Amino acid sequence: MTADTITAADIRINARWLIPIEPAGTVLENHAVIIQGSRLVAVIPQEQADQTFRTRETVDLPHHVVMPGLINMHGHAAMTLFRGMADDLPLMTWLNDHIWPAEGRFISEQFIADGTQLAMAEMLRTGTTTFSDMYFFPEIAAQVAHDAGMRAQICFPLLDFPTPWGAGPDEYLSKGADFIDTWKTDGYIMPAIGPHAPYTVSDGPMAEAVRLSEKTGAVIQVHLHETAFEVTEAIEKGGQRPTARLADLGVLRPETQCVHMTQIDESDVNLLKQSGAHVIHCPESNLKLASGLCPVQDLLDNGINVAIGTDGAASNNDLDLFGELRTAAMVAKVVAGDASALSAHKALEMATINGARALGRDHELGSLVEGKLADIIAIDLSDPFLQPVYDPASHLVYSNHGRSVSHSWINGVPQLQDGRLTRIDVADLMLRVEDWAGRIRTKAN
Ligand SMILES: CSC[C@H]1O[C@@H](n2cnc3c(O)ncnc32)[C@H](O)[C@@H]1O
Numbered sequence: 434m435t436a437d438t439i440t441a442a443d444i445r446i447n448a449r450w451l452i453p454i455e456p457a458g459t460v461l462e463n464h465a466v467i468i469q470g471s472r473l474v475a476v477i478p479q480e481q482a483d484q485t486f487r488t489r490e491t492v493d494l495p496h497h498v499v500m501p502g503l504i505n506m507h508g509h510a511a512m513t514l515f516r517g518m519a520d521d522l523p524l525m526t527w528l529n530d531h532i533w534p535a536e537g538r539f540i541s542e543q544f545i546a547d548g549t550q551l552a553m554a555e556m557l558r559t560g561t562t563t564f565s566d567m568y569f570f571p572e573i574a575a576q577v578a579h580d581a582g583m584r585a586q587i588c589f590p591l592l593d594f595p596t597p598w599g600a601g602p603d604e605y606l607s608k609g610a611d612f613i614d615t616w617k618t619d620g621y622i623m624p625a626i627g628p629h630a631p632y633t634v635s636d637g638p639m640a641e642a643v644r645l646s647e648k649t650g651a652v653i654q655v656h657l658h659e660t661a662f663e664v665t666e667a668i669e670k671g672g673q674r675p676t677a678r679l680a681d682l683g684v685l686r687p688e689t690q691c692v693h694m695t696q697i698d699e700s701d702v703n704l705l706k707q708s709g710a711h712v713i714h715c716p717e718s719n720l721k722l723a724s725g726l727c728p729v730q731d732l733l734d735n736g737i738n739v740a741i742g743t744d745g746a747a748s749n750n751d752l753d754l755f756g757e758l759r760t761a762a763m764v765a766k767v768v769a770g771d772a773s774a775l776s777a778h779k780a781l782e783m784a785t786i787n788g789a790r791a792l793g794r795d796h797e798l799g800s801l802v803e804g805k806l807a808d809i810i811a812i813d814l815s816d817p818f819l820q821p822v823y824d825p826a827s828h829l830v831y832s833n834h835g836r837s838v839s840h841s842w843i844n845g846v847p848q849l850q851d852g853r854l855t856r857i858d859v860a861d862l863m864l865r866v867e868d869w870a871g872r873i874r875t876k877a878n
């Protein structure tokens with residue numbers, strides 16, 4: 434090949450191992466990823482890259498696995514400021530007696546800005562490049578994520594009762610429609626609709642959420658079948674399982690993400706399957722609140738798309754998606770009674786391409802394929818706790834934790850370099866976090 438055929442590009446990443454996610458189960462060795470602007474232009478053997486591309490920057494990662502950035506499909510980012518505040522409680526006691534009173538006291542625009550930044554620092558540090566958020570003041574969370582260059586689905590909240598963001602369903606829906614309008618063409622932010630749960634949103638507002646989704650194309654994310662109490666109470670009060678009620682209201686569609694889905698029976702599986710709705714599995718929150726277990730392998734076997742989320746740091750208590758994958762893989766095997774359930778590669782798909790599918794963005798996110806957006810992470814396997822290496826996918830799920838993530842790029846922009854965040858001033862953030870912690874400890878705002 435002559436110099437004439439050499440193409441200029443921005444960044445070349447030389448990886449010892451590369452897990453592109455598509456084709457499924459692939460592990461490449463000594464490959465290069467080439468980035469031009471915000472997109473991947475090639476994933477090729479390093480010798481071929483030498484002959485084909487000249488880049489302005491080369492990043493050598495000789496002990497690393499390179500893969501698509503992780504997609505954390507469910508959380509309440511600013512709740513990271515409540516981490517460790519109320520532990521060892523079941524969901525409804527935790528919410529009614531601790532979290533909702535604290536939210537009533539402390540939620541403000543500044544709380545959301547600082548808490549969301551704290552969450553983003555942890556997620557970026559542990560390999561997440563896209564996150565989903567459902568919380569108050571979504572316009573602040575969206576701005577903070579956009580300014581940091583982090584990709585995010587931001588769901589505006591919808592509930593029957595007043596909160597610091599609105600007086601009731603009408604106000605949430607009208608502010609939410611404006612929110613979607615403002616952010617719908619942004620390169621980083623995907624505005625979405627967040628009816629909180631079947632037990633906090635009545636039929637009218639739930640149906641309005643569907644109408645808004647149909648009108649704008651914004652997707653819906655809803656907590657669903659989180660606990661046995663939710664299911665039994667719904668049957669007692671309305672004579673229907675929550676999944677059946679939401680199906681009747683038209684909520685279950687390919688544009689809907691159902692978070693949790695524990696306590697499910699065959700009828701629920703059939704409704705999910707027929708509707709094309711997605712499931713977001715949050716195993717650590719489900720374990721910590723003793724909510725129940727989602728039968729992940731069964732759902733996957735039925736062709737239902739299952740993505741993964743951490744839920745908020747107040748019920749997890751971290752936002753490390755690699756840790757979540759390890760828990761998910763372990764628990765899936767016990768739930769299925771089958772050690773082959775949710776293999777390492779399937780778990781990695783759950784945190785990448787399945788998340789992209791739930792977002793309706795699998796054509797440009799979730800795998801390292803030419804033409805897709807350059808959202809990429811690298812994990813350093815040189816530490817003793819990740820040696821020796823026979824199968825890098827195994828290490829990522831069964832031995833790793835997020836702190837081994839060394840590099841990341843979002844939209845081709847570096848976010849993490851040798852473990853240091855490039856776009857968040859951590860020292861300044863820690864001062865603001867300590868200030869909040871002082872106020873929360875003394876319950877003075
Ligand atoms: C509508 S804003 C989000 C709302 O949800 C609360 N929340 C946090 N974690 C959970 C969970 O696991 N199940 C149900 N609700 C949850 C959060 O505190 C906000 O009030």
Ligand SMILES: [Zn+2]
Binds near residue numbers: 507509656692744745
């Ligand atoms: Zn949640």
